[in-house]
Amino acid sequence: MTATESTITTDERGVQLERIFDAPPALVWQAWTEAEHFARWYGPDGFTVPTCEFDFRVGGEYSLVMRSPDGWEMRNFGVFKEIVPGERFVATMSADMHDETTLTVSLEDLGDGRTKLTMRQDGWPDPQMAEGAGGGWAQALEKLAVELALE
Numbered sequence: 001m002t003a004t005e006s007t008i009t010t011d012e013r014g015v016q017l018e019r020i021f022d023a024p025p026a027l028v029w030q031a032w033t034e035a036e037h038f039a040r041w042y043g044p045d046g047f048t049v050p051t052c053e054f055d056f057r058v059g060g061e062y063s064l065v066m067r068s069p070d071g072w073e074m075r076n077f078g079v080f081k082e083i084v085p086g087e088r089f090v091a092t093m094s095a096d097m098h099d100e101t102t103l104t105v106s107l108e109d110l111g112d113g114r115t116k117l118t119m120r121q122d123g124w125p126d127p128q129m130a131e132g133a134g135g136g137w138a139q140a141l142e143k144l145a146v147e148l149a150l151e
Contacts, residue, residue: 006138014122015134019141023148025107025115029086031144032105035062041143042066044136058083062091078103093121098129117141 006019021028031037039052046069054062063077078092078100088106101123108116119137124130 006141008134008138010127010130010134012127013124013130014120015124015130015137016118016120017134017137017141018116018118019145020110021115021117021145021148022113023115023151024113025086025109027148027151028107028115028117028144031147033089035064037147039064041147042140043143044139045143056080056083099123099125101133 006017009016031041033054033056035052035054038054039049042049042052042064043066048067049064050067052062052064054060056062058080060080061077062080063075065073065075067073074096076093076095078094080089080091081102082088082090086107088104090102090104092100093103094100101121104120104122106118108118110116121130121133121137124133
């Protein structure tokens, strides 16, 4: 399976990425909503996720630790606010180094086993942080493409 590169758009307080994956929506959904799958691809290049827990339901919480190549760790956590199974979810996302943002992930079935992912993260305090987040997400989505190809 192959995928296209991410398209990144930033504005004053948000970042949006779109990417087409050569994988069916059910598989992409699973990679985003099941902790054991999410931990395999989340984070920029070289980062790992040694701990990841999801209670994937409206009102459920998640928590994970992202580790850099040099051992620095950052905790990410939030609450799932909206879920449309197989299509869309909205969650808060906070980290040790930034305040709460809102993450929206949507999937569109393109047919022929392909899926368009649109994700948006809003609530950054300034455009530079949104832009930095976009770069990190683009690297993570590349890792997701590799993970999906292994399925």
